[in-house]
Amino acid sequence: MNELVHSVRAAKAAARSAATTSPTPRTNDPARTMAGILEVATAEFASKGLSGARIDEIAAATRTSKRMIYYYFGSKEGLYIAVLEDAYRRMRSIEAGLHLEDLAPEEALRRLAAFTFDHHRSNPDYIRLVMSENMQRGEYLAQSKIIQELNVPAIQAIRSLYDRGVAAGVFRAGLDPLDIHATISALTFFNVSNEHTFSLIFKRDTRSPEVIAARRDSVVETVVRFVRK
Template identity: 75%
Template sequence: MNQAVHFAQTAKPAGKAVQRETTRTNDPVRTMAEILEVATTEFANKGLSGARIDEIAAATRTSKRMIYYYFGSKDGLYIAVLEEAYRRMRAIEGELHLEDLPPEDALRRLVSFTFDHHHDNQDYIRLVMNENMERGAYLAQSKSIQELNVPAIQAIRQLYDRGVATKVFRPGLDPIDIHASISALSFFNVSNQHTFDLIFKRDGQSPQALSARRENIVEMVVRFVRA
């Protein structure tokens, strides 16, 4: 029997809050998705130590008990949020169909996607920043994070190998290093936007500035890899 259904059947009503909680277990997938969505914002804005399970429960109309039932603990929820953030990014990457494009076009699409994803999903950047402040201690507990990120390196390795084979890309580069360069350039535009724009008195988030920065990053990566 599904654990969530079993919980719903065995829980004893004790007022409106518990009745509402029991009803929500009829759709555990939706409930967990809602909790993850709200928790993503909470952890991104406040970090692990500052986030409050009570606030997540109130925003999702559930309870601390139900959150702990699904995720085990606050740490468990935090790890699940990290995993879901990476899973979503990798799932979208898988829809780029890089294998259908010539190598340089595929690389351009991947870099453009990464830049756009980071700009449009700034909670993801904040989560990664927060976890780095934790020195990766919680991500290290994930049982799926390695597997989730394998496709990203495989995609780069495949398009890079195709480029080398057709003499479009220069040989001898490490796909993980290429991935790191793409990530770093795209990440900085979000992680340092406030301090960078303040220091240099510019609006780096205007449509014009973002478009120019996006194209510059694409060109930097392509020229680095190009034969």
């Protein structure tokens, strides 16, 4: 009898220990489960692309099953589209928190350009995902039902600060807000997408804090001078 009690207590202790030491415990919260899958899948797709990514590895890393992933996302391609949408959603959500409408037009433009530079620098997986989807010629992003809706606020924010700047006489008239957005994206995207080749060819440590700070200032100033009257 004492041996039985001892065995039960030992089993309970082992269970408690496993629960407290498990790095990614299972959860019955669907939203949390999906978020965990998206986080791991983002790294997997960014590193290996759609064709190279493996659902088995995503399932193992999230302590879920392939069946569970397919239940939530439908297919590997469905998960890939969800990852793309989530990447854009997170970026636009942070942009919305910049409160550009509370700043003078030129200061708002500077903040937006600096934020975009910092975001891209800190989120290389986002850049790799966009590059990967461009290699797919936008085939899967075209299947998203919300991607245009997610990106409309970004252009609206630029249009608003630009119109205020034109009205205040600090920005030149006749520019397209979408072109301003494209200019900011091009200048900030390149620093991550071409980091390795640029650094190798020109023998410059593009990851040094001094180089990053100088490049950031250059990008922001280029954008402002492009728009300034």
